[in-house]
Amino acid sequence: MSLEEFYDELNYVDASRKNRLKYAHMVLNDISLLPKLIDIMFRVDDKISCRAAWVFEFVCDHYIYAIVPYLDVFCNQIKNVYLDSAVRPVAKVCCFIAQEYDSKHPNTLKKTLKPKHKEQIIEVCFDWMISDQKIAAKAYAMDTLFILGKNYSWVHPQLTQILEQDFQMQSAGYKVRAKRILKKLNK
Incomplete structure (x- = not known):
């Protein structure tokens, strides 16, 4: 999945625990998405960065070593x-x-x-x-x-x-x- 495709996918992340967990599992199952998630999370002037941060939190909660x-x-x-x-x-x-x-x-x-x-x-x-x-x-x-x-x-x-x-x-x-x-x- 390209960075742009993943960015578009993050538009569907909402505040529900179930939804954030779904996207965290998507990242954990395809760890090549993690640097893209981090990139988007640090686009700090973009509202989608918040959604990326929500997913990143769940990724780290399930596997903290992914951040290493x-x-x-x-x-x-x-x-x-x-x-x-x-x-x-x-x-x-x-x-x-x-x-x-x-x-x-x-x-x-x-x-x-x-x-x-x-x-x-x-x-x-x-x-x-x-x-x-x-x-x-x-x-x-x-x-x-x-x-x-x-x-x-x-x-x-x-x-x-x-x-x-x-x-x-x-x-x-x-x-x-x-x-x-x-x-x-x-x-």
């Missing part, structure tokens, strides 16, 4: 994503990466995720935390920063400061997640 050959592209481009509907799934993928990296078992991401990648993810997560993002993106950013911050002495103090500073002005959902992260940070 594209870590450079992903980490270099995530800072450019700004549409709300794309930021949330991209933030969730950052969280998947952090969780897999933090796994107690040896895995491919532990070997391939370079300090540069972690720093790029940390930077964009802090940007999401201090900008006007929806709660879901901030929640995934909190979790990612907590996990990756274990390797950087400056991250946890910065995260604590942001959470405490923003706590009173945020939604109930934010407060629940922030309390949980603050409790972990204070141990």
